[in-house]
């Protein structure tokens with residue numbers, strides 16, 4: 592069966608067409624600047640990369656263009672849309688309602704809409720994508736795969752904030768966690784690499800991309816994760832601050848005469864490594880280059896980043912009463928051997944030792960710890976689209 596995977600952002604849309612029997616990606620691509628002007632990158636497997644700038648006034652037009660590309664005589668990979676068996680959608684926030692992926696019904700759409708209060712930018716974009724696909728492919732079944740679902744196994748002690756109970760009881764304010772699809776995929780792959788059952792392992796997954804989170808996976812279930820009600824909590828990220836004293840919000844608001852949401856915008860978009868480095872970049876490659884040229888703020892930003900990741904690893908080692916494996920994934924986790932070393936320098940106390948030679952790996956799955964390391968360190972490429980395709984097939988077959 593061929594599955595179309597759609598990941599809608601507010602002005603972008605990523606897609607993959609996956610043959611679920613072989614798990615091969617037949618085509619993938621990215622629509623950007625939706626609602627502004629429109630830019631498309633389409634990559635049919637084995638045929639190269641095609642860039643164009645078709646007008647994309649809205650998501651429905653963008654999805655229409657994607658479907659045309661997939662069935663095009665030259666750059667397409669299927670003869671007609673009849674070959675697509677189902678569509679899988681990434682939905683960011685499923686609240687407490689969604690503990691696993693599900694077939695999209697009108698009731699599901701309503702519930703996802705209710706969760707938009709916690710993800711005001713992401714959930715509406717996901718819903719627009721679902722509705723556009725339903726209009727263009729009315730006979731196909733659609734599946735929703737939630738970023739939060741994997742973390743619904745967290746115990747109360749891990750998800751409650753230390754604030755008056757009524758905010759949880761009445762408003763659902765608690766820690767939800769994100770990147771669940773990635774953490775689930777990578778923990779399962781880690782177990783496979785170790786030749787063990789995931790049920791017998793304590794694994795810490797470090798998803799280090801532009802957004803970043805760490806999850807404690809005990810026996811295949813998330814028992815704690817660093818992101819919270821929103822993706823702002825936890826690690827220092829590309830542009831997000833991660834954990835901080837909430838009193839800072841009032842301080843900046845008063846000092847700069849800003850509203851709470853303006854300050855939150857600073858914490859989400861102007862902070863993290865970008866902010867700490869004095870505005871150099873949110874991309875670690877640029878910040879590392881600045882450090883190499885002697886920029887002190889860049890150096891401090893990278894130090895703070897690695898230190899925060901290591902602190903979470905320490906916390907989750909305690910939370911699980913020990914750790915068998917630590918897996919690094921996503922853009923930075925998979926590719927940046929230097930940052931992996933910087934993080935692992937703190938881990939001697941738990942018996943984890945990185946092997947500098949094995950660590951020379953970029954984008955491939957590999958064990959990167961020494962043979963005598965008590966904790967196995969690994970690089971595991973994540974594949975959220977494949978997870979979405981697998982769930983979609985499982986629910987629609």
Ligand code: ADP
Pocket residue numbers: 799800801802829873874875876921922923926927
């Ligand atoms: P997201 O999906 O959250 O947008 P990715 O997982 O694609 O992010 O990660 C993107 C980030 O990974 C980049 O911003 C960059 O900081 C980092 N990255 C990618 N490749 C490298 C590399 N070779 N060295 C250092 N950092 C890298």
